[in-house]
Amino acid sequence: MKIALVGLGRTGKIVAEYLLQQGVLSMVLCRPNSINAHKDIGELLDLKDTGIIVETSDHLESKLFQCQPDILIDFSCTSFLADNIHIIEKCGVSVITAVTGYEAIELEKLKNVAQRGNIGIVVAPNITYGVNVLLAMTEIMAELMSDYDFDIYEEHHKYKKDSPSGTAKKIADKIQETLVLNEKIPIHAIRAGGIVGKHKVIVSGEFDQIEVSHQSYSRKAFAQGAYKVALFLFGKTGFYEMSDVFEQEKEKRRHILAAHKIKEDIRLNLA
Known part of the structure; x- marks a missing residue:
């Protein structure tokens, strides 16, 4: 390649x-x-x-x-x-x-x-892989917590041109699609210092709250x-x-698990 x-x-x-x-x-x-x-x-x-x-x-x-x-x-x-x-x-x-x-x-x-x-x-x-896992987790929360309030917070370095970030917008779009909402999901953006990137989703109910976040420590x-x-x-x-x-x-993971299960079943049958 x-x-x-x-x-x-x-x-x-x-x-x-x-x-x-x-x-x-x-x-x-x-x-x-x-x-x-x-x-x-x-x-x-x-x-x-x-x-x-x-x-x-x-x-x-x-x-x-x-x-x-x-x-x-x-x-x-x-x-x-x-x-x-x-x-x-x-x-x-x-x-x-x-x-x-x-x-x-x-x-x-x-x-x-x-x-x-x-x-x-x-x-x-x-x-980055991690922030896309955050996106997948957010979709699950939106499916299960439709009566909760969703807020997105994102932080990046002061030189980043777009605000809010494309990732924050994508997270908001995914929540809106899942909840079938017309109103916009609030996005709170910070541009400061040399922050590589941080995204956080806060899901607030009347009696409890969930926070899920991802932070990049390095551009690697x-x-x-x-x-x-x-x-x-x-x-x-x-x-x-x-x-x-x-x-x-x-x-790929499903195939690996299926192959492992077949091997384990064979081992048990031969035992």
Whole structure:
């Protein structure tokens, strides 16, 4: 599997290092006026030279055809895919976008491209595994506690552009869908210091309360999640979200448990 990475911000650099460690990084792209352009990615990460030179995203088609990555992981901004998705599709490169802040019309465009069946696309505004477990737990709470009040709290570093976060919006949407509500779920956003990311759901009843939270201690959580999603997407076409990644993981787990049960039954019968 060969992966191209777009975006070399604080998170992008950590993702690049993680993908290097996994032996799958083959291409790194930055914006045309970036000071990182034409440097070895190893130099930018304070590592030995890797032979992977950071390239600008202009003339993208020829660069993708030359490198031929299987998957492109986007940690840049919404405009990159908006401007280049048809070029990426033409080159047969599947896409994972961990970018937040897409408008509904932009997401619809990505779905339409994926549904043509030429490439796979995963949209994951928060690609960490833990926060997606939080999302699944929130759905269960909404199913069982429809007469309770739901509030979402999210905290991120002061440089994060979108507020509330894409993840908080997704949690709110899931609660609304499950409860079949018309009114918005309250989201309380904090932008301060260097907070990597924290999401908390508080479910309040008249006599009790539940709090479920997830906090990222390091941006390596994003890198680990991106790599796992790449393993999921490799060889697939169509449109996916993190819930689809989790469903495959659950299916694998069910097969493992079933195989274990068969072995245990055989052992007991032979005893």
